[in-house]
Amino acid sequence: MRNPIAPLALLLVALAPSAAFGRALRVPDAFTPVLVDYVGDHTTPVKGTDGRWHVVYELWLTNARGVPATVERIEVLDYDKQDRVLKSLQGADLLASARDLAMQPVSDMALDPNAARIVFVELAFDAKSDVPAAIVHRFSGSGAAGPAAREPGPLQYVVAPWDLTQPAPIALGPPLRGKHWVAINGCCSLRGAHRGAVLPVDGDLHDAQRFAIDWMRIDAQGKLLSGDPTRVESFLAYDQPVLAIADATVIEVLDGLDDQVPGSLPDPATITIANVDGNHVILDLGKGLYAFYAHLKKGTLRVKKGDRVRRGQELARLGNTGNTSAPHLHLQIMTSPSALAGDGVPYVFKAFTLGGAMDKERWYAPDSKLDEAYAIQEGDGRGPRHDELPLDLRIVDFP
Numbered sequence: 001m002r003n004p005i006a007p008l009a010l011l012l013v014a015l016a017p018s019a020a021f022g023r024a025l026r027v028p029d030a031f032t033p034v035l036v037d038y039v040g041d042h043t044t045p046v047k048g049t050d051g052r053w054h055v056v057y058e059l060w061l062t063n064a065r066g067v068p069a070t071v072e073r074i075e076v077l078d079y080d081k082q083d084r085v086l087k088s089l090q091g092a093d094l095l096a097s098a099r100d101l102a103m104q105p106v107s108d109m110a111l112d113p114n115a116a117r118i119v120f121v122e123l124a125f126d127a128k129s130d131v132p133a134a135i136v137h138r139f140s141g142s143g144a145a146g147p148a149a150r151e152p153g154p155l156q157y158v159v160a161p162w163d164l165t166q167p168a169p170i171a172l173g174p175p176l177r178g179k180h181w182v183a184i185n186g187c188c189s190l191r192g193a194h195r196g197a198v199l200p201v202d203g204d205l206h207d208a209q210r211f212a213i214d215w216m217r218i219d220a221q222g223k224l225l226s227g228d229p230t231r232v233e234s235f236l237a238y239d240q241p242v243l244a245i246a247d248a249t250v251i252e253v254l255d256g257l258d259d260q261v262p263g264s265l266p267d268p269a270t271i272t273i274a275n276v277d278g279n280h281v282i283l284d285l286g287k288g289l290y291a292f293y294a295h296l297k298k299g300t301l302r303v304k305k306g307d308r309v310r311r312g313q314e315l316a317r318l319g320n321t322g323n324t325s326a327p328h329l330h331l332q333i334m335t336s337p338s339a340l341a342g343d344g345v346p347y348v349f350k351a352f353t354l355g356g357a358m359d360k361e362r363w364y365a366p367d368s369k370l371d372e373a374y375a376i377q378e379g380d381g382r383g384p385r386h387d388e389l390p391l392d393l394r395i396v397d398f399p
Helices: 091-096
Strands: 013-015 026-028 034-038 053-063 069-078 081-090 116-125 134-143 153-163 170-172 178-184 199-201 204-206 213-217 241-243 248-254 279-286 289-296 314-317 329-334 347-358 376-388 394-398
Touching: 026 153, 034 069, 034 134, 034 153, 053 069, 053 134, 069 091, 069 116, 081 091, 081 116, 081 134, 178 347, 279 314, 289 314, 376 394
Parallel strands: 170 347
Antiparallel strands: 013 026, 034 053, 053 116, 069 081, 069 134, 134 153, 178 213, 178 394, 199 204, 213 329, 241 314, 248 279, 279 289, 289 329, 347 376, 347 394
């Protein structure tokens, strides 16, 4: 059901790119044959429904020398207390977190000259006070230990500092109304379709879907539909009102695409950047943030470009248009008016009721089916929640 180098510098203190936010963060100059950079813009800690604070991002590693390199370990350190290791990725954990530039799993962390890897990182903290003001990364492995190296040698250096003192995640109103909405493909695992959807768009890599959710609806027995699974009308989510999550301005709409037949994806040859997300609406939320609603039902859009909408206003109805195999609402918050060339940022919903979670192992099983009943489990518990991000497969009641 289911993407010429300068001579070796003296060890001086160097200004890091993250000085654009808050204080200037510095690391010692070093010869760094394996480049370590971020995909996209800076993120900020967000509180999930598990009560923990999540920091989610990707590292882009590239071997910039003509000598083979190997990534052995990446440690995330507290910038101000670098003996505090927040996470260590090595061995099987590092492999499981890595993808090639085509977003395919990798069998090793050997980097030929000019080769690259993307490493997906998630940090989780029990309390907001545990989140450091900034992080930095210690790279360990082998490669060209100096500009004149012709054979791999041991490497270790500290790179890629990152300021975490960003503004709090935007707080949103409900995108839907009613009970039993499930956060499909939600934060923060690579098992879902969104987390690993890094795309090369407009000359750069972007993870616009980093925090995206596909909202589907179940009944009290855990079923997504009632009736023929090849008919969109059988799905409980279909034709439900889609709501503005904030006061905003409509900056883009697309209508006119027909619903797909559930149970299969469209022919990849028919997918383009323009139609991949089907009928959709993009809202300008202000302060450089945008909301993207995708897969809307043909002919139900109630807004046009330039309209000013109010929180809770109906925008359209939920459909199954674009690259989708079942009716759902795809929602993401991003840093660009482009749905693909922006970067996904975290957000929270101001108020909702948590109703457990859908069976994760069954949902992700290779033989799972759209028309089966999925067990409802305790997950992160039940009851009223405020200013939290629903995590993957959590069940939400919206007011």
